[in-house]
Amino acid sequence: MKLYNIKENDEQVSFGQAVRQGLGRNQGLFFPAELPKFDDVDALLAEDFVTRSSKILSALIGDELSADKVNSMVDAAFQFPAPIKSVKDGVYALELFHGPTLAFKDFGGRFMAQSLAAVSDGGKITILTATSGDTGAAVAHAFYGMEDINVVILYPKGKISPLQEKLFCTLGKNIHTVAIDGDFDACQALVKQAFDDAALREEIGLNSANSINISRLMAQICYYFEAASQMSKQERENLVVSVPSGNFGNLTAGLLAKALGLPIKRFIAATNENDTVPRYLETGKWEPKPTVATTSNAMDVSQPNNWPRIEELCQLKGWGLDTLGKGKVSDEQSAESVRDLKAQGYLCEPHGAIAYRLLDEQLQDGETGLFLCTAHPAKFKEVVDDILGSDIDLPGPLAKHAAMELLSEDLANDFNALKEVLRRVQ
Numbered sequence: 001m002k003l004y005n006i007k008e009n010d011e012q013v014s015f016g017q018a019v020r021q022g023l024g025r026n027q028g029l030f031f032p033a034e035l036p037k038f039d040d041v042d043a044l045l046a047e048d049f050v051t052r053s054s055k056i057l058s059a060l061i062g063d064e065l066s067a068d069k070v071n072s073m074v075d076a077a078f079q080f081p082a083p084i085k086s087v088k089d090g091v092y093a094l095e096l097f098h099g100p101t102l103a104f105k106d107f108g109g110r111f112m113a114q115s116l117a118a119v120s121d122g123g124k125i126t127i128l129t130a131t132s133g134d135t136g137a138a139v140a141h142a143f144y145g146m147e148d149i150n151v152v153i154l155y156p157k158g159k160i161s162p163l164q165e166k167l168f169c170t171l172g173k174n175i176h177t178v179a180i181d182g183d184f185d186a187c188q189a190l191v192k193q194a195f196d197d198a199a200l201r202e203e204i205g206l207n208s209a210n211s212i213n214i215s216r217l218m219a220q221i222c223y224y225f226e227a228a229s230q231m232s233k234q235e236r237e238n239l240v241v242s243v244p245s246g247n248f249g250n251l252t253a254g255l256l257a258k259a260l261g262l263p264i265k266r267f268i269a270a271t272n273e274n275d276t277v278p279r280y281l282e283t284g285k286w287e288p289k290p291t292v293a294t295t296s297n298a299m300d301v302s303q304p305n306n307w308p309r310i311e312e313l314c315q316l317k318g319w320g321l322d323t324l325g326k327g328k329v330s331d332e333q334s335a336e337s338v339r340d341l342k343a344q345g346y347l348c349e350p351h352g353a354i355a356y357r358l359l360d361e362q363l364q365d366g367e368t369g370l371f372l373c374t375a376h377p378a379k380f381k382e383v384v385d386d387i388l389g390s391d392i393d394l395p396g397p398l399a400k401h402a403a404m405e406l407l408s409e410d411l412a413n414d415f416n417a418l419k420e421v422l423r424r425v426q
Ligand SMILES: *Cc1c(COP(=O)(O)O)cnc(C)c1O
Pocket: 103, 104, 105, 134, 211, 244, 245, 246, 247, 248, 249, 250, 251, 298, 299, 351, 374, 375
């Protein structure tokens, strides 16, 4: 598989390099130089999830990894289902939260862990990442127990929900969690400093595992096919998919699925008040505003880092950006939609409810709607209980971790202190 740097097209890398490096020169994103196209999508959809996903990913990766190898990676990564649930006539929810950390990031995180192990040159790897909640948990669980890979996760002390903290700070082994005396921006600044330190980067084999990594997006393509496979042929002919978006990795993966041949009629780019993209699609002007905090906090992003990939793909395929549906939803409106869905017998948290609301508004006669449920309702228990006046149960993994002891260490917001930690955990 060849990929090129969107910003500096002459930089070409293999799948292995793209996975190890994350980003190209000048912070450019890698993009596949060629996309395979599946002619017989119906036959592909008739396969089971792991077999089909292996075929898709193997076609993308090409001869760099054998088909058997890709199959065993997918088998290890995708150990949980992605079911669709009928919410009302012609509208389905795609539940992406049945993995160990109850959010869709488990798919990408776990496949990235497999990919990194597969393309490693035997040297040390240290994953360093800052999290405000979800990503840290997915990365921690994905890399837990893997040989030769150390994971260091920074998070702002006292600023993530206690439940979220328990989910990834109770693992131990090769997972080291550090509570920084500062906010999320301070954590991100420390990570950036570490990546800017070339000597340190080399010494400990630094890698970020963030959503920029192409292996994460590739894994996410597979569940769009999985959703379509659970519908009748007639239903999936006129399919509209609504994607609750933050950094826009999920929507990029959906558009890639379409490019590979999955017949999706239309996508809806759904955001909360952080609406840089819907405004851009409306006015043609890219004008990020300061990020505002919402109840769908995993989408509180005003400078979405995957957007250049969407522009690149649409341009390559001749898809006008005006064919993308769009919209933003306020906290009040998403709460209303959580209640609306509950009244229809479906429990949903605000991220999914935002996608549902815009789908419901924009779906036309004869179309089938699918909205992505990116997190388990219990992962946002405080918000959901507040909206519904409920006391929802914690599912198994959350309940188990909630009872375990925190293993994090506290650290000052200081780069030298972080360096010591990074060297110590080797
Ligand atoms: C990360 C996340 C999103 C946003 O996904 P992107 O791929 O960054 O657009 C939406 N919902 C939840 C629950 C998330 O964790």
